[in-house]
Amino acid sequence: MATTTKKTTTKKPAIPRKPRVQKAVKPEIEESVSQASEHQATAQAHVESKHEEVKAAKGKYFYAVGRRKTSVANVRLFFGKAKSQVNNRDLAQYFGGFVDEVTKPLQLTGLENQVYVYANIKGGGVHSQAGALAHGIARAVMLASPDHRKVLKKNSMLTRDSRRKERKKPGLKRARRGPQWAKR
Numbered sequence: 001m002a003t004t005t006k007k008t009t010t011k012k013p014a015i016p017r018k019p020r021v022q023k024a025v026k027p028e029i030e031e032s033v034s035q036a037s038e039h040q041a042t043a044q045a046h047v048e049s050k051h052e053e054v055k056a057a058k059g060k061y062f063y064a065v066g067r068r069k070t071s072v073a074n075v076r077l078f079f080g081k082a083k084s085q086v087n088n089r090d091l092a093q094y095f096g097g098f099v100d101e102v103t104k105p106l107q108l109t110g111l112e113n114q115v116y117v118y119a120n121i122k123g124g125g126v127h128s129q130a131g132a133l134a135h136g137i138a139r140a141v142m143l144a145s146p147d148h149r150k151v152l153k154k155n156s157m158l159t160r161d162s163r164r165k166e167r168k169k170p171g172l173k174r175a176r177r178g179p180q181w182a183k184r
Contacts, residue, residue, distance in 0.1 A: 061118075062143045066136025068161040071124030075136030077115055077144060084117040086133065091117070098130035105138035105157045109148045115141075131161055 066073040084091040092099050106112045117137060121129045138157035142149050152158050166175035173179055 062140045064136050064139035064143060066132045066134065066139060066160075068131035068135060069124050069128045069163055071121060071128040071132035073119050073121045073129065073132040073136040075133065075140050076118045077137065077140035078118070079115055079144075081113070082116040084119075086117075086119045087121060095126065095130055095133075098126065101130050102133050102137070104134055104155075105141055105152060108151050108155055108157070109141055109145075111141060111148075115144075135160060 061076040061078045064075050064077070066075055086094040091102065095102055103112065106115065117133075117140075119133055119136065121133060123129075124132070134157065138152045142152060142158065149158070168175055171178075
């Protein structure tokens, strides 16, 4: 008959935890919290109001990032009258024939003559960059006036085009093209 040996385990004594103490809230903090909630309410009312109020705030802009394939566009949308610039060049000079595609979100919302754009774009080709800028402008317009979201969404201006080149697979010449095969 086999004998079993019992292991003796020593348990470490549990370390008592300190009870949590709630600190008293200072009255000045309570006042700042109430002021912050009032500020949030006024900010929300400001966003819900028309963009005429936004025009009065000089230097204020709405920032958004637009993407298409490998292009990334950092967009700043200003209310007012000025020339739109892309990479420190005029919009029409930079894009040439793609200007209509870029300004489509502004045409759909009727903000063509009321806003101007400063944008920095990197990556991709001209068509990809035009799509990225249009996406960024649409997102910035939506931030400026959320009531335009429905129109932009319906015309698929808020949807990011995430297509990219497929990776090369091992044993193939490209992503899907196999090596040429000859019977003899």
